[in-house]
Amino acid sequence: MPTVAVKRDELFQLLGKTYTDEEFDQLCFDFGVELDEITSEKEQIEREQGKDKASGASDVVEYKIDVPANRYDILCIEGISRGLLVFLEKLKAPRYTTVEPSGEKQRLTILPSTGQVRPHAVAAVLRNITFNQERYKSFIDLQEKLHQNLCRRRSLVAIGTHDLDTLKGPFTYDAKPPADIKFQPLNQTKEFTAPELMELYSKDAHLKQYLPIIQDKPVYPVIYDSNKVVLSMPPVINGNHSKITVNTRNVFIECTATDLHKAKTTLDTIVTMFSVYCEKQFTVEAAEVIQPDGTKINYPSLPYRFEEVNVERINKQVGINITAEQMAKYLTKMCLVTEPLKDGKNLKVEIPPTRAGIL
Numbered sequence: 384m385p386t387v388a389v390k391r392d393e394l395f396q397l398l399g400k401t402y403t404d405e406e407f408d409q410l411c412f413d414f415g416v417e418l419d420e421i422t423s424e425k426e427q428i429e430r431e432q433g434k435d436k437a438s439g440a441s442d443v444v445e446y447k448i449d450v451p452a453n454r455y456d457i458l459c460i461e462g463i464s465r466g467l468l469v470f471l472e473k474l475k476a477p478r479y480t481t482v483e484p485s486g487e488k489q490r491l492t493i494l495p496s497t498g499q500v501r502p503h504a505v506a507a508v509l510r511n512i513t514f515n516q517e518r519y520k521s522f523i524d525l526q527e528k529l530h531q532n533l534c535r536r537r538s539l540v541a542i543g544t545h546d547l548d549t550l551k552g553p554f555t556y557d558a559k560p561p562a563d564i565k566f567q568p569l570n571q572t573k574e575f576t577a578p579e580l581m582e583l584y585s586k587d588a589h590l591k592q593y594l595p596i597i598q599d600k601p602v603y604p605v606i607y608d609s610n611k612v613v614l615s616m617p618p619v620i621n622g623n624h625s626k627i628t629v630n631t632r633n634v635f636i637e638c639t640a641t642d643l644h645k646a647k648t649t650l651d652t653i654v655t656m657f658s659v660y661c662e663k664q665f666t667v668e669a670a671e672v673i674q675p676d677g678t679k680i681n682y683p684s685l686p687y688r689f690e691e692v693n694v695e696r697i698n699k700q701v702g703i704n705i706t707a708e709q710m711a712k713y714l715t716k717m718c719l720v721t722e723p724l725k726d727g728k729n730l731k732v733e734i735p736p737t738r739a740g741i742l
Contacts, residue, residue, distance in 0.1 A: 384449045385532055386419060389460045391444040393517060397464035399473065411448060414470050415717075416457070420447040453740030455533055455652045456718075459525040462656050462737075469718050476718040479655045479685050479736055481669045484508070488671050490553040491606075491637060495675040497558045500600045501541075501617065503643040504556045505650045505682040506670040508547060509634040511662035519629045522657055529649055537593050539642040540649045541618030543606065545625035547633040550608040556639065558602035566613035568620045577603050577616060584619065593618050604639055615639075635670075648739040650683050655737050685736040692730050694723075 395401045402410065404421055411418045424441040448463065456462045468474035491506045514522070526542045534540035561577035568580060575583060581598055584590040596618050597603050606614040613622040617639040627634065636653060640646035654667040661667075669681045694707045705713075707723035711730055714721040719741075720733040734741050 384452055385458060385528055387448050387450055387458055387460075387463065387528070388445050389448065389463060390517075391421075391446050394446065394460060394464060397460070398467060398471075407446070410467065414467060415451070416454075416463075417449040418446060419449045421445075422447065451740075452532060455529065455648065455739065456655070456737035458528045458532070458652075459521050459656055461521060461659055465659070466718060470716045472716060476715075476720055476735065477659075477665045479658065479665050479667070481507075481681070481683060481685055482663070482666045484510070484668050487552075488669065489547070489635060490671045490673060491556055492553065492673040493556045493675055494558070496602060497556055497604060497639075498675065499602050500558050500597060501604045501639050501641055503640040503646055504606075504637060504672060505640075505643075505646045506554075506635065506637045506672055507650055507654050507683045508668035508670055509636065509654060509657060509661055510666075510668045511632060512634055512657065512660050513662075514629045514631060514660065516629055518657075518660055519627070522627070525653065525656060529652060533645060533649055533652070535645075537618035538596055539645045540638050540640040541593075541615075542649060542653070543615040543617060543621050543637045543639070544627050544653075545614050545621070545635045545637075546627055546631045547625075547635040548631075549625045550612060550614065550635065551610050552635075553609055554614065554635075554637070555607045556604070556637075557607065558604050560601065561603050564603055564605050564613070564616060566616070567623045568616075569623050569626060571623060577605075580616070580620065590619060606637060606639075647682070647684055651685055651736045651739065654683050655685070683736075687736065688734050690732045690734060691724070692732055694728055694730060 408418045422445055423443055450457050457466050469476050489506065489508055491504060493504050526544065529542065530537050564577040565574050567574045581594055584594060604617050608614060612624050614625055614637065615621040636650060638646045638650050658665050658667050667683055672680050672682055674680065694710055697710065698704055707727055707730060711721040711723050714732055718735060718737065721730050723730055
């Protein structure tokens with residue numbers, strides 16, 4: 384069960400209300416998550432390393448919230464606050480939509496060589512987004528949580544996010560012999576070949592766990608822009624050239640994968656959570672991905688679908704006895720917009736793109 388750490392006062396500001404710890408604990412229980420711990424950076428350091436090590440650490444109160452493993456939509460403060468506001472009936476569930484760009488669409492071409500190592504890729508653009516330090520940190524944290532959870536430590540999916548204004552499309556997803564790949568990786572000051580990077584990161588506590596995914600392959604994945612600038616060598620590291628900062632206004636997102644379904648879910652999760660900060664809220668600019676056979680697919684898909692469910696059957700399975708109208712209200716409060724059908728025995732439930740865990 385993933386744990387999400389959020390700053391208490393920031394969360395309360397988003398919710399438009401201040402709660403006591405006991406009141407918020409009850410709200411979490413009602414919503415179906417658990418307030419696991421109330422702490423601060425200073426308190427954690429004192430507990431783990433002693434008081435003398437905590438000098439200068441932040442005493443901002445943090446809530447650590449345990450969320451279900453299939454609730455990718457509440458792995459960040461944006462998703463938690465949005466979900467709680469809908470649950471409290473202070474907000475209607477947003478409608479997430481893809482839009483066409485005003486100019487040329489960003490394109491990513493997958494070359495056949497990638498089939499040897501990591502055959503799938505999806506992409507999208509968050510246009511005219513506004514970051515600040517907290518939003519930026521949350522954006523990075525969500526990627527890390529997805530990597531550890533849905534992406535299975537990057538073995539199924541690896542996420543790359545880039546400052547689009549530093550790049551020039553169209554983009555190419557290729558796979559090359561390691562010695563043929565050379566670029567300046569994230570937060571480094573010089574270029575390395577791929578074998579040199581594997582040696583460098585074999586001593587890195589964070590990145591060394593991802594090296595075995597590709598290190599024995601004859602070719603390594605790599606994404607270029609039209610000027611041969613390297614965006615990333617997934618699933619290990621992004622290029623420094625297109626590094627995201629708080630000043631980034633347009634974000635190009637690429638996800639490479641061995642599991643296409645998981646890649647689409649990962650992309651949908653990122654763009655639905657952070658499109659709230661775009662100039663046109665909850666809209667995502669479509670990108671075109673060209674498959675090795677020439678097929679063209681637009682992403683993100685952001686699928687909405689409907690399910691018809693029987694009220695009596697649900698009552699029986701859950702062990703409750705409520706009306707179709709009550710059931711529809713409860714489901715709608717969980718971002719599953721629902722209406723009773725005319726027969727009074729069944730419900731029409733809309734499953735949004737944020738709830739891929741509902742089969």
